[in-house]
Amino acid sequence: MKQRNVTEIESSFEQQIRQMPKVEDRRSKEEIYGLVQKGLEKNPPRKRGNFKWVAPSIASAAAVVLLAVLAPSILNSGEEELSLQSTEIGLPESSEIAVVDDPGNEIGMMQAPESSPELEANYYSAIRQEELEEYEHAVTVAYIDEQAQYLVPISFIYEKQEGMFEKIKTFVTEFNPETVGLMESPLNKVVFMSSENDTEVVLDFQEAAFFGSTETEAIRAAIGKTFGGLGYEKAILKTEDQVGLLFGNEGEIGDMPLEYKEVGYRVLTTETGEQFLVSGTYIGGSESAPDSFQGLVEYMAIPFQENGVENLIPPSIQIENIDTGKGEFVITFAEGTNLAEEPRAQAVIEGLLLTAKSFDGQSIQFEQAGTNQVGPYDLTGPISTTIFANGIH
Template sequence: MKKSEWSDRELEELLRQMPRIHDHRDPHDIYHNISLKRKRVRPWVLPGLAATAALLLFLLLMPKLMGGMHFSHESAEEKSTSSSNTAAQKDSSAFKKENASSKEAETTKTQQANLLKTENVKTAIYEDEVGKGTVFTYWVPDEQAQILIPVSIIANHSSGQSWITNYTALMANLQEEEWGLSDFYPLNATMKLEKDGNTVIVDVPSDHQYGQGSTAETNFINIVQKDISTNSNCKKIRFTTNGLPGIELGNIGRKEEIDVASQNNHAYFFYSPANSKLPFLVPSIETYNNINSALEAMKTDQSGGLKSSLQSFPQIDHVSISNKMMYLSFAVNSSLQDNQESLLSFEALLLTAKEFGIEKVRIKNSPLSNLGPFDLTEEINVPIAPNLRDIP
């Protein structure tokens, strides 16, 4: 506010010049009015008014306050839930990985324990076990159709019939699912020999399933090739569909004939299906230049579920080959346990030796004189075929 420009003297002089004012009221009345105004207000009125105002204010603000509190509570709860879910997902993911790894390790331990409990038995077929029977080998896909597993049987000899007639007749008796493998046989095809005896004709119906996907096509071609090359000396396969030349395969295309190639130089590994008491001995997909490279590969696991077959076997120090005989020596102070796992490792070694044209194996410094039914002080013949199984 602007400061007044009037002095006290000037204000006093001005008031004196103003007209006089006379109050005509009775002095008694004036006193009475002053007394009424000076009466004290009752003590309960102001607190009551204050309480009422506070109550009204609280009622007005309560919804907003409650809404704000509720929102804050939900937000915190959602954040807590979201954080808990994220943590749970991370924990779950880590647990699954750890659990899967733990299960795989536990499965391997269980399989090894089962091998140690199993009586020492040979799983391959040897010449002295065949007698007058005929050995047939069927190549069966594993459950994931990633690898082919050879399964062999000893069939009674049927005179007057070709090998392929007996071979195809027994396909329906295979127990693939019982063995933990894919149900593949019997083939949806007929197989017969041409008159020259060197060519197999494979005839499929027009609605065959072997062209439905690259895996089905590849397995069909590979299995037919392996079945024929393993069980005969035939050199060629001719395909027909309902008697007409050729077979249509979606990815490979049209095939009329293929050569039967000799397939050797593989290394043998363990493959254990679920709930299997004994593993299968399975050749590798890869081939190797020599027996030493193959034996070195057998010390480690491979793709497709193939496990090392020499992991618990003594270290091989030296290998030499002469006149289809393989001589091997173990490292100094090596130990060899007489159990089922060691026996299977030795059979894997024998089957691998056969892949390289070896017919007999001789160990120069074996820690044991006998391993199951094998006399390790003598030369040992390689097997005729792997994975002997009985069928009805």
């Protein structure tokens, strides 16, 4: 190429640059000019018609200049203007453009940014006792996941002046679990609930309520989780006001002890994108959970993933020590832990609080969490275990 052509090209660029906002280039003029010369000496064009505007220095300079000019206009312009600008300069229609350095005097490239991670699932956080008004109570009712494998505790708030049993019945009747990817609660077939004392609850089922073998464990676990958690020790089972309920292969039974063993928690993400804490083992399955709080914490960290269900504590959260003395538990995370960077941090905190509650833990102090706040929880002091899983407000 003749020197005159190079001079004309550079003059044209200089004229355009003078009319544009000031751009600082870390390379000197001599370096850029040297790159131009080197590129032209290495690949001299044979014909004017085949000349490509991709010489190393020119492409790199143009990329920097275009980015500097377009950045403010992109931020201040609408999508229509952005689309027009992108079309005119032949760039992808994106509001973010990454300029990549050209190592080894390679041609500078403009690349679209990596796609952002998927949105977090809609986690249903617990109801905390401290957020309730003086006239309010919270209660937890057991539901079942779509695979009928796990209990899903769902909590709601009601006013003290309202009858608890009536509110449970109203809730399981009006709440549609399919909207959040769950199956209905077995208690939906109860037409009447009552209690004559502090240890027994009476459940009167509708006539069509027959539980087969596959449902027996689910209804037993749901009744135990719901009413055992309220302090009742035995359930009196009726059908249309007559004592007795057909209970699968067990035949007709009139009562059952409310035994529910704490099995820790896992995390369920439903097909609708909702996320809940669920029981740590299968309903009526062969899995056996440890009997101690520390054992359950270790159990909840064991990697597991199936049908949208995962272990509660991810590998990125390591627990260094657990102290369960005198009802005030202390959990110390491994050095370097930062719960502020953990997407599942609040679920982990709540799962640990709920598990500790079953072992008479009144509070948990979290040490070395790397942050003072996770969701609504202040980690600078002990946190009360009086919370209710998966709150529906």
